[in-house]
Amino acid sequence: MINSEFVAGNGLINRRAFLGHGIAIAGTMTTAGTATAAAAEPLNDPQWSLQFGSTLPPLQIASPYEKDVVRSLSNPNGEFRNSHARTPHHLLGGTITPNSLHFSIDHSGVPNIDPAQHKLVIHGMVRQPLEFTLETLSRYPLVTRINFLECAGNSAPMFSKEPLQVTAQAIHGLVSNAEWSGVPLSILLDEAGIDRNAKWLIAEGADAHFLDRSVPVKKAYDDAMVAIYQNGEHLMPGNGYPMRLLLPGYQGNMNVKFLRRIKVVDQPAMSMFETKTYSQILPDGRTWRFHFLMEVKSFITYPSFGHNLKEPGFHAISGVAYSGTGRIAKVMVSADGGKSWGEAALQGTVHEKAFTRFVMPWHWDGQPAILQSRAWDEAGNAQPLRAEFVAARGEARNPVTTPLAFPNQHYNSITSWGVDSKGVIKHVYA
Amino acid sequence: MSMHNRLGALILALLFVTESALAQSPKLGKPISEADIKQWDIAILPDGTNLPAGNGTSAEGAKIYAEKCVACHAEGGKGGASPGAGPLVGGAPLTNGIDTLKTISNYYAYATTVFDYIRRAMPFNMPRSLTDNEVYALTAYILSLNKLISDNDVIDAKSLPQVKMPNRDNYIIPYPDRI
Numbered sequence: 001m002i003n004s005e006f007v008a009g010n011g012l013i014n015r016r017a018f019l020g021h022g023i024a025i026a027g028t029m030t031t032a033g034t035a036t037a038a039a040a041e042p043l044n045d046p047q048w049s050l051q052f053g054s055t056l057p058p059l060q061i062a063s064p065y066e067k068d069v070v071r072s073l074s075n076p077n078g079e080f081r082n083s084h085a086r087t088p089h090h091l092l093g094g095t096i097t098p099n100s101l102h103f104s105i106d107h108s109g110v111p112n113i114d115p116a117q118h119k120l121v122i123h124g125m126v127r128q129p130l131e132f133t134l135e136t137l138s139r140y141p142l143v144t145r146i147n148f149l150e151c152a153g154n155s156a157p158m159f160s161k162e163p164l165q166v167t168a169q170a171i172h173g174l175v176s177n178a179e180w181s182g183v184p185l186s187i188l189l190d191e192a193g194i195d196r197n198a199k200w201l202i203a204e205g206a207d208a209h210f211l212d213r214s215v216p217v218k219k220a221y222d223d224a225m226v227a228i229y230q231n232g233e234h235l236m237p238g239n240g241y242p243m244r245l246l247l248p249g250y251q252g253n254m255n256v257k258f259l260r261r262i263k264v265v266d267q268p269a270m271s272m273f274e275t276k277t278y279s280q281i282l283p284d285g286r287t288w289r290f291h292f293l294m295e296v297k298s299f300i301t302y303p304s305f306g307h308n309l310k311e312p313g314f315h316a317i318s319g320v321a322y323s324g325t326g327r328i329a330k331v332m333v334s335a336d337g338g339k340s341w342g343e344a345a346l347q348g349t350v351h352e353k354a355f356t357r358f359v360m361p362w363h364w365d366g367q368p369a370i371l372q373s374r375a376w377d378e379a380g381n382a383q384p385l386r387a388e389f390v391a392a393r394g395e396a397r398n399p400v401t402t403p404l405a406f407p408n409q410h411y412n413s414i415t416s417w418g419v420d421s422k423g424v425i426k427h428v429y430a
Numbered sequence: 431m432s433m434h435n436r437l438g439a440l441i442l443a444l445l446f447v448t449e450s451a452l453a454q455s456p457k458l459g460k461p462i463s464e465a466d467i468k469q470w471d472i473a474i475l476p477d478g479t480n481l482p483a484g485n486g487t488s489a490e491g492a493k494i495y496a497e498k499c500v501a502c503h504a505e506g507g508k509g510g511a512s513p514g515a516g517p518l519v520g521g522a523p524l525t526n527g528i529d530t531l532k533t534i535s536n537y538y539a540y541a542t543t544v545f546d547y548i549r550r551a552m553p554f555n556m557p558r559s560l561t562d563n564e565v566y567a568l569t570a571y572i573l574s575l576n577k578l579i580s581d582n583d584v585i586d587a588k589s590l591p592q593v594k595m596p597n598r599d600n601y602i603i604p605y606p607d608r609i
Contacts, residue, residue: 079512080512080554080555081512081513081514081515082513082514107514108551108554108557121462121467121470122459123462123464123467123471128461129461129462129463129464129467130459130460130461130462131459131460131461131462132458132459132460136458136459136460137458139456139458140456140458141456159528159529187455187456188459190455191455191456191457191459192459199609202473204470204473208551208554208557209550209551209557210472210550210551210557210558211551212473212550216608216609218608218609219608260470261467261470261471263471263473265473265475265479267475267476267477267479268476269473269474269475269476269546270475270476270539270540270542270543271473271543271546271547272543272546272547272551275537275538275539275540275543276532276537276538276543277532279601280528281524281527281528281529281530281532282528282602283527283528284525285523285524285525285526285600286524286600286601286602287524287537287597287600287601287602288601288602288603288604289539289601289602289603290603290604290605290608290609291604291605292605292608293605293608393528394527394528395528396527396528396529397526397527397528397529398527398529407528407529408528408529
């Protein structure tokens with residue numbers, strides 16, 4: 001047994017207190033007297049144990065008790081426009097986003113693609129244009145990697161001057177994390193014989209927008225893949241079935257879904273999505289182009305808006321951290337609005353450009369608290385504080401009335417959850 | 431490291447080099463000619479590369495707009511109710527704030543983007559149904575609504591890349607090392 005120790009204000013406990021040790025509650029905590037649970041009731045056999053259960057379906061889905069663990073939709077009535085489905089981070093644990101809950105954005109609907117008919121061509125500045133199919137790509141030695149995928153507009157509601165009172169799903173639901181398997185794009189480009197003067201690829205999808213983005217050849221030879229599996233099964237339709245470009249750490253829209261064509265060129269296409277939607281206005285009116293990389297970020301998923309704390313005492317603060325640059329190096333957590341910080345424990349293996357779950361033991365004394373997390377990546381990049389972030393990148397001038405709005409792109413600053421003395425959690429800026 | 435281990439490491443390194451030199455790429459791609467890709471090859475570059483033959487004027491575009499675009503984008507390109515069918519005309523200065531609505535005249539750097547997007551994605555309910563002449567004409571109509579060309583200008587593969595867009599030089603590439 002070791003004594004727990006507070007490492008920062010408002011009850012944050014040394015993360016090491018729980019690593020394979022028992023814990024002795026320090027005097028300050030026992031005198032608070034709130035951590036002691038009421039004695040349990042005598043046990044009876046529940047009804048579900050006393051009868052034959054259901055037999056197995058071919059494709060299993062979550063328990064009916066998990067009916068609220070679903071994606072939230074921007075276009076629930078199937079109107080003739082784009083649609084977004086957001087991951088319910090506040091209801092999930094671990095790091096892998098289940099395929100049924102992976103975020104998805106479609107600008108012109110999800111095409112119903114017959115994988116036997118789908119083709120991918122690589123052409124342009126190559127020695128020999130080539131055509132691939134799902135069947136031929138499946139015969140390559142595949143690589144497997146865990147990577148997050150984040151829409152450049154994720155967390156955009158936080159450009160609002162006032163914090164929106166919505167869940168982590170509504171704010172941060174346009175990022176997910178999965179295990180992807182596919183063929184390294186560099187192998188396919190080499191087979192086609194890429195011209196040494198080529199600088200860009202135009203990647204194009206088979207959706208009704210023929211959505212296209214320009215990708216630097218440099219990224220293609222770094223870690224790009226044509227992904228055909230997502231968490232061990234073929235891609236979900238909304239995630240690009242039967243094949244998509246995967247550019248680890250780069251804004252979601254560049255990871256072209258339903259990939260059908262890669263044209264090798266010497267200049268970027270300046271497609272609508274790269275010159276308009278996914279480039280950013282700066283506060284002085286200039287604009288940023290080719291930002292690409294999703295920078296270091298973290299947010300607390302528990303406790304967060306929508307989880308009201310039932311009682312004071314022990315709670316494990318938990319969330320996810322990730323960086324498009326590389327691995328997460330550390331995550332600091334504050335319970336007093338940033339006055340003091342304690343280092344969180346990182347759970348499991350820390351992968352490059354992937355979710356890392358952090359956990360911070362916390363004794364809530366029943367007083368108001370403001371919970372925050374701040375991540376650093378292995379290159380030394382720190383998640384910016386909100387004040388410094390909006391000073392550089394701006395705040396929306398118009399009131400943001402819906403979390404579905406995108407007042408700007410690439411928001412990666414700190415999220416703050418304010419807990420009041422009743423345990424009710426609000427989204428605050430601190 | 432002992433002499434023996436060093437020798438072992440050297441042999442391993444040599445084996446590795448030999449093996450990679452022999453490693454064969456699966457080469458399962460089927461050769462295809464550029465001619466057979468032509469129908470798919472719709473990407474237009476900002477210098478005009480790959481713009482098709484044909485042309486159009488604003489007056490021709492206005493007629494097509496009234497038939498195929500106005501239902502969503504409204505009269506005169508003012509923009510419809512659907513969030514995707516924003517205005518095609520006008521636009522506030524970008525110094526109005528980060529949340530300024532991005533439009534063709536206040537934001538697009540190249541007129542080729544207008545042609546490219548109409549050609550690949552419009553009309554929303556029937557992409558790739560317009561002829562190249564119709565795409566040129568609609569591009570001319572929208573550019574003239576924005577006073578970026580004169581009403582009588584003919585838009586074709588030669589003139590389109592030369593249209594000067596107001597925001598062309600207002601871009602910064604913050605991370606040139608990523609390119």
